[in-house]
Amino acid sequence: MARTIEAFLNEVAQKNPNEPEFLQAVEEVVETVWEYYLEHPEYMKSKILERIVEPERVIMFRVPWMDDSGQVQINRGYRVEFNSALGPYKGGLRFHPSVTLSALKFLGFEQTFKNALTTLPMGGGKGGSDFNTKGKSDNEIMRFCQSFMTELYRHIGSNTDVPAGDIGVGGREIGYLFGQYKRIKNEFTGVLTGKGVDFGGSLIRPEATGFGAIYFVEEMLKARQDSIKDKTIAISGFGNVAWGAVKKASERGARVVTLSGPDGYIYDPAGISGDKIEYLLKLRASNMDVIEPYAQKYNAEFYPGAKPWQQKVDIAIPCAIQNEMNEHDVAQLIENGCTLIAEASNMGLTAEAADLAAEKITFAPGKAVNAGGVAVSGLEMSQNSMRMYWPANEVDHRLHQIMENIHHTCLKYGKGKNGKINYVKGANIGGFVKVAEAMLAQGLV
Ligand code: 2IT
Numbered sequence: 001m002a003r004t005i006e007a008f009l010n011e012v013a014q015k016n017p018n019e020p021e022f023l024q025a026v027e028e029v030v031e032t033v034w035e036y037y038l039e040h041p042e043y044m045k046s047k048i049l050e051r052i053v054e055p056e057r058v059i060m061f062r063v064p065w066m067d068d069s070g071q072v073q074i075n076r077g078y079r080v081e082f083n084s085a086l087g088p089y090k091g092g093l094r095f096h097p098s099v100t101l102s103a104l105k106f107l108g109f110e111q112t113f114k115n116a117l118t119t120l121p122m123g124g125g126k127g128g129s130d131f132n133t134k135g136k137s138d139n140e141i142m143r144f145c146q147s148f149m150t151e152l153y154r155h156i157g158s159n160t161d162v163p164a165g166d167i168g169v170g171g172r173e174i175g176y177l178f179g180q181y182k183r184i185k186n187e188f189t190g191v192l193t194g195k196g197v198d199f200g201g202s203l204i205r206p207e208a209t210g211f212g213a214i215y216f217v218e219e220m221l222k223a224r225q226d227s228i229k230d231k232t233i234a235i236s237g238f239g240n241v242a243w244g245a246v247k248k249a250s251e252r253g254a255r256v257v258t259l260s261g262p263d264g265y266i267y268d269p270a271g272i273s274g275d276k277i278e279y280l281l282k283l284r285a286s287n288m289d290v291i292e293p294y295a296q297k298y299n300a301e302f303y304p305g306a307k308p309w310q311q312k313v314d315i316a317i318p319c320a321i322q323n324e325m326n327e328h329d330v331a332q333l334i335e336n337g338c339t340l341i342a343e344a345s346n347m348g349l350t351a352e353a354a355d356l357a358a359e360k361i362t363f364a365p366g367k368a369v370n371a372g373g374v375a376v377s378g379l380e381m382s383q384n385s386m387r388m389y390w391p392a393n394e395v396d397h398r399l400h401q402i403m404e405n406i407h408h409t410c411l412k413y414g415k416g417k418n419g420k421i422n423y424v425k426g427a428n429i430g431g432f433v434k435v436a437e438a439m440l441a442q443g444l445v
Pocket of ligand 1: 090091092093111114162163164165166167193346370371373374375377
C-alpha cells in the first residue's frame, strides 16, 4: 500500500500516462482527503482510494456518420462508467473537439463526488465525443446522435447508466438520442435526463445548473453576512450554465456584465437582463459558437481573443470549460477588487489558480457550485420512475434545499479553526465519505 501521498500520486500518474486533466482532478481530491484517509484504517485496508481512482468500466467506440455533402465522417465515442456505489452511473455527454479519454475520466471522477454531495441516489459517469457541433446542420447533428446511440444503447439503461447533456449536448441532442434509444429498445424509459418536458423532462432542468450556482453563491455570501444584491458579476461562456446563472443573478438584483465565447468576450456595463438573456438561446441554437453578435445587437463592447477576467467585478463565475481561468486571471481579478470566485464549469480553474483563489479570497469548486444540474436530473429520474411531473415551484424548491445542504456539508468538513471555510476540502471530503462508506459496505467489488 502506498504510504505517502507522493507515492500514491506517482502510482496514479504512472498508470495513467497522457491524462493531464484526469491527474489534475485526482490530485485535487487526494490532497484534501489524504489526512481523513489516514485517520480511517478501515478505508486504507480496503484500498478505497486506490479503487476510487479506477473507473469501473470504460467504453470507447467508433461513430461513423455521413455529412450533408455525402462525405463519410468518423468520430470517437466514449462512456466512462466511473462509480456505481451510490446508484446508476449518472453524468452528462459532452460533444466538443477537446474531448479525450483524459477529459472524460476527469469529468467522471468529479461527477462521482458531485453526485454524492446532492444526496440523491446516483453514481458517477461521463461520456461524449470529439464531434464538433460548430457549423453543423440540424440534420447532421441528428444523424450523428443516431449513430452515437446505435452503439451506446447497449451499455445504458434507466437502472444502469443515465446520461444527460453537457457542452454541445442540449435539449435538441437529447431529443434525438432519446428517439433512437426508444426505437432500438422499444422502451419508453427515463434512460436520459434533460429531455423535453413533453416526453418526460423535468421543469427547471434547463435552468438548474445556473440557478443552483447562484443559490450556492448566495449561501457563500450569507456565511459572511453579505448578499448578492447590487453585486457586479463576470460570467464566461454563453451556453446553458451561463444562461441560467445570468437569469437568476439578474432576478436577485445583481448585475452581470460579461459573457464569452471562443472568439472573445463582451462587456455590457448596463447589465445583461430581460430580452438579452433569452437572446443567448438563439445564439446557441445557431451552432456558430461566437459571442460577438451580442455586442452588435446590444451595443456592448467586444474584446476579441480575450477573457472576461480583466474587468473590475465583485464576483467571477466561470461557466465555460475546464482550465479557463489561470493564476494570472485570478491575480488580476483580486487586484481589481474581486472577493469571490465560484466555479460553475467543471474544474474551471487551473490547480495554481484554485490554490491562489482559495488562499486570498473566497473560492468554491465546481462539484459543489454546479451540482444543481445533476441534482435536478436526479429529480427527473424520480419523476420518471413515478410516471408523474412535479410543478416548477416544487422542483425549484427542492433544488434550493439541495444547494443549501451542499453548503452545510462544505461547512461541516471545510470550516477551519480560524473560521475560514475551505470549500474545496469541505466538498471533497463530504463527497468522498459518502462514496467510501457505500463501497466499504458493498465488499470488494
Ligand atoms: O457536469 C454535470 O454535472 C452535467 N453535465 C450534468 C449531468 C447530469 O446528469 O445531469
